[in-house]
Amino acid sequence: MLSFLPWRPGASEPATPQLLAQLVGGDRSALEPLYRRESGPVYRYALALCGNTAWAADATQDAFLALVQRPEGVNLALGSLGAWLAGVARHSLLRRWHQSRHETGLDDDHPDGDVSELTSRPQAFEAMPDPALLMVRAQSTEQVWAALRRLPLPFGEAVVLVDLQDRSYEEAAAIAGVPLNTLRTRLHRGRQRLAALLQDHDR
Secondary structure, X not given: OOOOXXXXXXXXOOOHHHHHHHHHOOOHHHHHHHHHHHHHHHHHHHHHHHOOHHHHHHHHHHHHHHHHHXXXXXXXXXXXXXXXXXXXXXXXXXHHHHHOOOOOOOOOOOOOOOOXXXXXXXXXXXXXXXXXXXXXXXXXXXXXXXXHOOOOHHHHHHHHHHHHOOOOHHHHHHHHOOOHHXXXXXXXXXXXXXXXXXHHHHO
């Protein structure tokens, strides 16, 4: 039975780099504290993407199985362990979608189209209060999640990573496997579409 309780750091618990080094050296006991601190965010990210608790749990298990099988593949200089695990979980979910012949979330409006104001002034954009985001945050949690499920996958994923999991733009782009400007574009459009869905709900 998987458990995804919030992790509380202990004073004497080794840091992630030390635990990862132990795992690379063959010490499987390092997996348990890594699992306790990372499984919750990975599971919640997977659940937000698919809306299916069984799929999310399987994707989380796949991520930690990959960690056990190839811990040397994690490079903390390139990103956090959480980002690496989330990326593996994402690929696991995509495989499930393809195998089930479900839509992967792309629609007629390409999610990565040019949005010049985002790419030409990215720092200014990130500091701006997004009207769509403010509107989304004013809604109830239930309404937001219901609307989020209706977004195309690339847009919904960007919103989940940045707005719901509070990840940096750089980390979110690494998890999604896209350039930073692409992530900004998807986030911008995702917020707009989410706000539009919530407005329709209120009418």
